[in-house]
Amino acid sequence: MNRITYIKIAGKSYPMSFSLGASKKIVEKYGSAEKMKSSLAKAKDAEKIDIVIDMMELLISQGCAYKNYFEKDIPAPEDAPIVDGKWTALPKEAMEIAIGIYDINDMADKIMECIGTGSNKEVEAKPEGKNMQATQE
Incomplete structure (x- = not known):
């Protein structure tokens, strides 16, 4: 299962990855991912910008x-942010330069998409002995 959102x-x-490390930092700051989502949904102007930029970083x-x-x-891909052979994150300051005010809602949507993707469980089912015999007959 792919846990990466671009x-x-x-x-x-x-x-972007909603990893265990990301979850831990979100819990430390907001209490839970749900509370972060709620804060983002209720935030206005400068507060929303700060949440979006922090989460994106x-x-x-x-x-x-x-x-x-x-995945080294x-x-x-051609448009990957690779520097000296490594994927390189975009610092907060660069994001504040690159992202326009009208992009904030789209960025918030991508954050929610990433959290949804990272929250999906990966389940692998194996057939059991009895059922396997029945399907092979």
Whole structure:
């Protein structure tokens, strides 16, 4: 199952991951992912911008770390943010330059998508002996 969501910023596709590390930081700051979502939904103007930028920085850094650890041998797309052979996260300051005010709602939607993707459980079912015999006969 793919746990990565991509977001395009300044012509590059950045990976975002709602990992255990991201979850831990969200819980430390907001109490839970649900409370963070609620804060984002209720936030106005500057507060919403801060939440979006903070979340984007966290999720992108986790996405780049995932790519560098587990997918380093997989060829990267042409628009990947690769620097010296490594996926490189976009710092907060660069995001504040690259992202426009009218992009904030789209970015918030991508954050929610990433959290949804990262929250999905990966389940692998194995047939049991009895059922397996019945299907083979």
